[in-house]
Amino acid sequence: MLKFLWISFWGKSVKQRRSRMGYLFLLPSLFFVTLHFIIPTIYNIVLSFSEWHIIRPLEFVGFEKYIDVLTSDEFWEALSRTLYFTLLSVPITITSALIVALALYRIGPRKGSALVRAMYFAPVVASLTAVAYIWTWMFNPAYGLLNEILKFFYLAPIQWLNDINQVIPSLSIMYIWSRLGFDMLILMSGLTAISPDYYEAARIDGANRWHSFWNITLPLLNQQLVLVCVVEIMMALKVFELPYAATNGGPVNASRTLVMHIYETAFQWNRMDEAAVASLALFVIILIVTALQHFFLSRKIHY
Amino acid sequence: MSTVRLSNVSKSFGNLRVVSDVNLEISDGEFLVLLGPSGCGKSTTLRMIAGLEETSSGDILIDEKVINDDDPKDRNIAMVFQNYALYPHMSVRKNLAFGLKMRNMKTSTIAEKVNEVADMLQLSDLMERFPAQLSGGQRQRVAMGRAMVRTPKVFLFDEPLSNLDAVLRTELRSELKKLHMQLKTTSIYVTHDQVEAMTLADRIVVMKNGKIEQIGTPKEIFHNPKTLYVAKFIGNPQMNLHEMQVKKINNSIFLTASSLSIPIPKAVINRTNTSYLKDGATISMGIRPTDIFINNAGNKKGAFKAKMILTEMLGAETLIEFGIEDLNFKAIVEDDYGISSGDLFEVGMNFEKIHIFEDTT
Amino acid sequence: MIISFPDKKKRRIYKENFLYIIMMIFGFLMLVPLIWVVLTAFKTEPEIAKLPITWLPESFLNFDNFVQMFAEQPFGRYFFNSITVAVISLISSTAIAVLAGYAFAKIEFKFKEFFFLLILSVFMIPAEVMVLPKYLMMAQIGWVNSYLGLAFPDLFTAFGVYLFRQFMSGIPDTYIDAARIDGASEIKILWHVILPLIKPALAAFIIIKFMFSWNQFLWPLVIGQKQDMFTVTVGLVAFSGQWYNQWNLIAAATVLSIIPMLLIFVLLQKHLVQGLVMSGTKG
The missing domain is CATH 1.10.1220 (Arc Repressor Mutant)
Structure with a gap:
């Protein structure tokens, strides 16, 4: 070479x-x-593999830091919270994005349809920090809009971000709101690429709408679906801004995610070595997701 | 003014040899046409001369100077492409000026040269238009202008007329011819269209599978094709070709197939490689449709009994298809004398115009 | 059968109209949080604490929150920082990506596929994973609290290489052949012939890149440690931490931080959407 x-x-x-x-x-x-x-x-x-000191050079310690991290509750809790958040957010985001995309596609181009699409898409442009504040205010137990609406329907107010059990689902709501538009856009681009001929042929063959959806739309949308899955899984796994700005990991660490754990370990507790181990863990998880994507995309069907 | 020489030029893409051992000399001011079907290596040869492709071996010389390693821009050539390749984001004026601008010419000189060429090609009214706003013929003219404006040593044309409709093609073909007569720039022109080749060329190079089949003036190529391939490729309708046996009787040579027997005149033998005219050998006999006529003068000598298969009225002439024994022939005749299919009649052949090829179909 | 046909069609149109209205309603609901924060930004402190909630602020001309915001923290500086970082990373990443995209699309060289795969695989790794070692690198060369340090991870985007390669592959080779014969060097071909032809991709890339850069948080949080090196997102968080529960102020800061992106969204929606679709359909 x-x-x-x-x-x-x-x-x-x-x-x-x-x-x-x-x-x-x-x-x-x-x-x-x-x-x-x-x-x-x-x-x-x-x-x-080292012990990190602020002034002194690195010192090789073998797997010591791996053992430290992998035996610490903080790491596993952060990881499981992150996975919980991911499992909660990603399927809902993608399903609702698919529904919106299908509906907008069904409606077709008509007067104002671009504006309607823009409505779903608008939250995408806001930074996640801004999203966190927009929703923290919405979620405010005393003055927030959401509890006000609950009150209107004579429902009990919810503590949202202030409740250990509700904080992760509340963060999921923020996440879904901010990511829906992007997924919808990608799925729409996939839908419009499907030739109407397939649907016509299916109709002639006697397929109903439901059949068409399962046998034509979904398989032909495979590539876009895998893509939004991967993008969303990655975005959710590395979620940081939302808990950092909205709850600072609270209440009682109930929303401390993996990247937040890495950030605090490294930059607040100055334990760079342990943070490096945790980063590698995230890296490996992401590699697995990427490998899975390749697996699913390589099964791409050619028509 | 310039000469171009190709010496043992070859080109391979991986294991695929697309041009092999091409030797070619183009004299100053000559209009040379590379003719052949797609995939015969003619375009690759042209692109090697342009410097867009590299030679795998051999040398390319312009004015007897080896230019293998020169960039296209240093070869002082210009090229007209099949799809014109006009820059879509530039006006006609800018398209014409681009080559000069890239050579850091003075703006005033550029304007002068561009206007001069525009006048010559009647483009002056189109100068501010964009390629998308031009017709095919206009685009072609701009592409020509872009090549001319730099007054290069050599013009290269890569099927420049093949994207145009028939009428326009004929029109631009004669325009091109006039331009060449006026500018006298050495030109190499690639085409698969034999009519273009015939009308434009000083000399034609017929290529097949990366090799040169024959080089000659249009007349030579038409009247004296050296190989069966050239014979088939040139002429429309195609030359009549049949496998026949050589028979030597005394000093005369006959070509036979079933009971048909054709005497070969001395003139034909003289221009044919006689090494394969052995008694009993199988060869290909060819005769152009224009060298066959309907014999209604009652002249029995050299006439054959034929059975009409089809007559097609072409306008001034008629294309007839007929059988002699079990061999089918086509001929272009001025008059079919009312003979219709199934009728028997007599045909004559201009034996002097018979071609003999060693290889068989 | 023949009679029922127009009926069926009519029913379909009714259904579609109904669906359209539903989608409008839900679309509006998507906007409610944004509208709510904008309204809040114009309210006074007593107004936000009023129960039951009032929707509209008493006055849309109440810019007190914004005035106070700028008085408390140097938001002007934050904006300047964000824009500077965005501009540095835009120029660098666009130039680098255009060069590499051209090489991949139009120049033949050995190991091209290998290099392309290398860059593509890099494209898949989220920047968050590398924050820690990158920070330590920055610390070692003293780029912490500098614009170059802030822009560092954005100086190059593998996505750009991929995008421009895709776009340039679509440009017919004859343009390049023609330009080569016209005497243009590779750089001149790129500048005079290729760039004007990939304007849509350029526009889309620049907008997307600007958006990513503007919305970045973790990296600027780590690297811009002094207040005068805060970007808008970091400044927003710092400000909100300082004025905890002063939702009228936080709302004002939030609104202000989104305004540049909202402007781009409204003015250049076409390019933005196109860019996002391109950034998504990378497979």
Whole structure:
């Protein structure tokens, strides 16, 4: 390979000069891939096997930090909370996005339909920090809009973010609200790409709407569905802004997620080594999700 | 003014050899046409001359200087593409000026040259339009203008007329011819259309599977095709071709198939490679449809009994299809004398115009 | 059969109209939290504590909350920081991605597939995973509390490389051939021929990138530790922490932090949507 690069760089022919330009154009990207991913990954792994001190250099301690982290309740609680949040949020987000996408697709382009689509999509542009505050105010037990509505229907007020058991579902509501539009958009783009011929053919074959949905829409939407699943799972697994801004992990750590755990371990308790182990755990989980995506996408059916 | 020479040029893509050992010399001011079906390597040859593809081996010389390793921009050539490749985001004026601008020419000089070419090609009224707003013929003219404006040493044309409709193609073909007569720039033109090749070329290079089949003037190629392939490729309707046996009787040579026997005149033998005219050998006999006529003068000598299969009125001429024994022939005749299919009649052949090829179909 | 046909069609139209109204209602409900926060931003402290709730503020000209916000914390500075970081990362990531995209789409060289896969796999790894080692790297070269440090993870986006490669692959090679013969170098081809042809992708990328950059939180929180290096999102959190339960103020700050994105959303919705779809359909 080195010999080849050498020839490619110093060769004189048109083709060699052109491929030299190719490498040259690629160089900045490769530089940043190294700087953003390769070095940090190595650094992180090294860190996870070390004892970190603010001033002194790293000290190799083997699996000590792994044992520390993997035996700590805090880590497992943060992880299980994050998984709970993910399992709660992602299916609802995607199902409702699919319903909205199907409905908007059914309605078709007509006067004002772009505006209706924009309504569902608008929350996407707000940062998650802003989302956290918008909803904390909505959830406010005393003056919030939601309890006011409950009161209107003679229902008991809910403590929302202030209740250990309700805080994660409440964060899920925020998350679903802010992510629905994006998924809907992706699913819509998939729906509009499906040729109407398939539906016509199915109708002629005597399929009803339900059959069409299961046998045409869903299989042909496979790629977009897998995609939103992966994006949402990743977004949910790394959720940080919502609990950080809305509850600061409270009440009594009931909303302390994995990334929040990493953040606090590293930057508030200055235990970089343990945070590195936790980061690697997140990394591995995300790798698994990515691998699953490849598995599902490779089964992509070609029509 | 310039010459172009290709010396043992080959090109492979992986294991696929698309051009092999092409030797070619194009003299100054010549209009050379590379002719062949798609996939015969003619476009690749042109792109190698342009510098868009690299040669796998061999040398390309312009004015006897090897330019293998020169970038296209340093070869001082211009190229007209099949789909014109006009930059869609630039006006006609900017399209014409682009090549000059890239060579850091003075703005005033650029404007002058662009206007000059625009006048020549009647593009002056279209200068501010964008390619999408032009008709096919206009786009073609702009593409020509873009090549001309730089006054390059060599023009390269890659099927420039094949995206146009028939009428426009004929019109632009003659325009192109006039332009070449006026500019006298060395030109290499790639096409699969034999009529284009015939009308435009000083010399035609017929290519097949990456190899040169024959080089010659349009007349040579038409009247004296060297191979069966060239014979088949040139001429419309195609040359009549039949497998026949060589029979030597005394000093005369006959070609026979079933009971049909055709005497071969000396003139034909003289221009044919006689090494394969052995007694009993199987060869291909060819005769162009225009060299066959209906014999109604009662001249028995050299006439054959034929049975009409089909007559097609083409306008000034008639295309007839008929059988002699079990061999079918096509001929272009001025008059079918009212012979209709199934009728028996007599045909004559211009034996001097018979072609003999070693390989068989 | 023949008679029932128009009936069926009419029923379908009724159904679709009904569905449309339902979707409008739900769409409006999606907007309620946004509307609510905007309304709150114009209310006074006594107003937000009023029960039962009042919907509309007493005056839409009550900008006190915004005035107080700017008086308490340097939000102008936060905006300046966010914009600076966004601009730095936009310029850098666009330039780098365009170059690499062109190389991948239109230049032949060895190990192209390998390099592309490398960049694509990087695309899948969320930045959050790398925050810690990246922070330590920044600390070592002294980029903490600097604009370059803030922009660092955004200087390059693998998504851009992918997007531009996709777009440039769609440009016919003959344009490039023609430009090469016209005497343009690779850089000039890129500038004069390719870039004008990928304007839609450029617009979409720039908007999406701006949005991601503007909405970033964890990284600026970690790296911008001094108040004068806070970005808008970090500033919003800091401000809200300071004025806990002063919801009229927090609402005002929240609204202000969203305004640039809302403007982009309203003005450039087409490009934004296009960009998001492109960022999503990466498979």
